[in-house]
Amino acid sequence: MNSLTSVVCDGPEVGYQFPPSYRFYSPAGGIEASGCFMAITTPAEASGPNLERDVLQAFAKAQAAGLAIWSMMGTVQVMSGEPCVRLAQTLEGYRHWVLDEQGAETEEGELCIEGRSLADGYWQRDDLTEQAFVSWQGRRLYRTGDRVRRVAEDAFQYLGRRDDQIKLRGFRIELGEIEAALRSIDGVQDAAVRLLGEGEEASLVGYVELREDGPGRMQIRRMLQRNLPHYMIPGRIVRLTTLPKTASGKIDRKRLPEPV
Structure with missing residues (x-):
């Protein structure tokens, strides 16, 4: 990946397209933006850990440099005050x-x-x-x-993703929305959420990969309660040294451990 980065930055081309897993092989573990290129995610692959944060930072740098940013769907705009990238035109x-x-x-x-x-x-x-x-x-x-x-x-x-929507006690819940809320907490490196159990025994379990100075379980729950309704707060928070990953760098949900 060092050689790829060199080719991209030293070459005359002005645009490149990479899947989200690019960030797992980048030396800095992130997405770069400069006068020579912009690494853009593709819709064929789900985003990885903290990718939204990296993309927003890269987009801001690119826009400051006067670069236009496109997806295969349309132009991409970072809207002030919105924690998301809006697709338009x-x-x-x-x-x-x-x-x-x-x-x-x-x-x-x-x-x-x-x-x-x-x-x-x-x-x-x-x-x-x-x-x-x-x-x-x-x-x-x-x-x-x-x-x-x-x-x-x-x-x-x-x-x-449509596949990430579950129903719990009559409420439709987007697991990705809870994961995004977890990743937005300072000190949380990565996160995953799954539904365990059936019927009245069903409950949400949140898995977090923390930095050394990461928050504790109760602190995480309190932070989630500021932004999510009660039915979207995981009943259990499991802290892991690293979340299990597939060979392509995606979270391997099948290997997430059962809470003890």
Whole structure:
């Protein structure tokens, strides 16, 4: 990765695109922005530990340097006072829709893409093609699996993956929202949340990877209570030296230990 960074920064090109796992192989463990390049995440992979924080910092540096930032969906803007990156101004040839579970247009739901460049489907995977490519009001759409909120005309805020939404005692909960709240706590390096148990025994468990001066369990819970409703506060907080990772650097949720 040292050699890759050298090639990127020393070369004449002005833009590069990397998946989120790039940060795990970067010597500094983060994303860089300079006059020569900007490392941008792609929608094909979920974001990794503290990636949102790194991206916001990199975007701010790039904008200060007068660089334009784009995703495959549209221009990316860091909105003042918002803890998120807003996607807006859809690229020519694309259109985006937000649909609920019944397929009706809504303000908050699953992001679906319409465009001339949509693939015919997954290679030799009719089951996946049937799930992801749908016909809607005479249009052919691709279901991204991403949950978004429409915040303005042709502007969206990312909320998390559809697969990360669970239901606990009648409440719909985005696990990614709890994880983001945990990662925002000073001293928390990384975090994961899972639902354990069934029925009345079901409960949320939060796993945190702390820095040396990281907060204690009660302190973490108090900080979460400032920003989350009571039903989204994990019943247990498990502190780990490191969260288990896959070979690509993602959290390996199957290896998260049972709380003792």
